[in-house]
Amino acid sequence: MLKAIKFRSSNGQLEVLDQLLLPHTMSYIKISTVEDGWNVINKMQVRGAPCIAIVGALSLAVEIWNEEVADKKIFLSEIEGKLNYLISARPTAVNMKKESQNLMEFATSLCNDSECDPSDMKKKFIDQIIQMLEKDIADNKAIGKYGSEAIMATCKGSSQSVNLLTHCNTGSLATAGYGTALGVVRAMQESGKLNRIYMTETRPYNQGSRLTAFEMVHEKFSATLICDSSVAYLFQKKHIKAVVVGADRVAVNGDTANKIGTYQIACLAQHHGVDFYVCAPFSSIDPSISSGDQIIIEERPEREMTYVNGVRIAAQGIEVWNPAFDITPASLIKGIITEKGVYEPKDLKDCFAQS
Numbered sequence: 424m425l426k427a428i429k430f431r432s433s434n435g436q437l438e439v440l441d442q443l444l445l446p447h448t449m450s451y452i453k454i455s456t457v458e459d460g461w462n463v464i465n466k467m468q469v470r471g472a473p474c475i476a477i478v479g480a481l482s483l484a485v486e487i488w489n490e491e492v493a494d495k496k497i498f499l500s501e502i503e504g505k506l507n508y509l510i511s512a513r514p515t516a517v518n519m520k521k522e523s524q525n526l527m528e529f530a531t532s533l534c535n536d537s538e539c540d541p542s543d544m545k546k547k548f549i550d551q552i553i554q555m556l557e558k559d560i561a562d563n564k565a566i567g568k569y570g571s572e573a574i575m576a577t578c579k580g581s582s583q584s585v586n587l588l589t590h591c592n593t594g595s596l597a598t599a600g601y602g603t604a605l606g607v608v609r610a611m612q613e614s615g616k617l618n619r620i621y622m623t624e625t626r627p628y629n630q631g632s633r634l635t636a637f638e639m640v641h642e643k644f645s646a647t648l649i650c651d652s653s654v655a656y657l658f659q660k661k662h663i664k665a666v667v668v669g670a671d672r673v674a675v676n677g678d679t680a681n682k683i684g685t686y687q688i689a690c691l692a693q694h695h696g697v698d699f700y701v702c703a704p705f706s707s708i709d710p711s712i713s714s715g716d717q718i719i720i721e722e723r724p725e726r727e728m729t730y731v732n733g734v735r736i737a738a739q740g741i742e743v744w745n746p747a748f749d750i751t752p753a754s755l756i757k758g759i760i761t762e763k764g765v766y767e768p769k770d771l772k773d774c775f776a777q778s
């Protein structure tokens with residue numbers, strides 16, 4: 424499996440795959456500081472909501488790796504400042520914000536624990552960050568299993584294999600490994616239930632043609648790339664059983680922010696009677712947001728749209744609007760596939776009330 428993150432827990436060495444150079448060049452960038460982490464996230468050398476949170480947190484771990492911590496309160500305020508800085512790298516994905524809150528709660532409890540000395544606090548804090556890597560892979564495998572079961576439960580005939588469509592990149596490159604929506608695809612492939620995965624190019628940054636296509640070729644899946652504008656025709660012609668996409672932030676009512684173009688695919692899926700699933704860990708659900716209207720949508724530089732590989736492809740002088748994400752209303756989503764099971768959007772609220 425491709426690896427977006429290489430982390431050595433023996434000596435605190437962190438490297439991330441430069442996804443701007445894919446699919447032509449596999450080159451890893453060394454990350455030594457929080458500023459390095461912020462930069463690779465902001466420039467989208469690392470992207471994908473779970474991967475952003477893990478790389479952000481690990482950049483803090485490697486920065487403090489050799490630090491002598493003498494005072495717990497000073498250390499707590501240092502990590503709070505650095506986590507807040509990391510959240511500012513990209514605004515739409517909630518995972519970095521949620522993981523920061525979790526890490527701050529954990530660090531505060533260590534700070535208040537009189538049995539824990541400053542160096543213990545640092546060690547335990549770093550260990551907590553490292554656990555995020557394993558947890559993300561385990562969560563993705565659970566998402567894959569639940570998603571595969573949910574899709575196959577709607578099929579008539581147990582031996583059937585199906586065609587799926589995905590958008591953007593949600594695989595090993597967007598997570599610690601295995602993937603969310605691509606994790607569902609992977610689980611279906613492993614159980615012989617995948618006939619073919621179709622993927623959109625995902626303009627303007629081309630996560631589909633550069634990254635998902637790269638992963639699928641690498642894994643030797645039966646996979647086909649389509650233009651973003653071919654989705655309606657694909658639904659007419661290719662017997663697509665379901666759409667599986669990831670999420671950058673899910674509101675409590677199920678409205679979902681994901682890569683620009685997701686909303687129009689959901690509209691087309693409804694028109695054609697194709698099931699539309701969002702696949703995301705609980706860390707992508709934002710309990711503080713009641714609906715999608717409150718989600719801040721990142722707008723990226725116009726150059727990402729008007730240039731391809733340094734060559735301008737748009738007419739000089741044209742004005743450009745380049746939102747990186749859109750909001751798919753909950754009414755278009757059949758299920759939200761998480762590591763705890765599959766929820767109808769209307770049931771998410773109760774799920775938070777219970778926990």
Ligand SMILES: CSC[C@@H](O)[C@@H](O)C(=O)COP(=O)(O)O
Pocket residue numbers: 470471472473516590591592593594597598602603604630668669670671681682683747
């Ligand atoms: C498991 S990744 C889920 C989402 O983060 C993904 O679908 C997506 O929209 C990524 O956007 P990106 O702008 O490439 O970070």
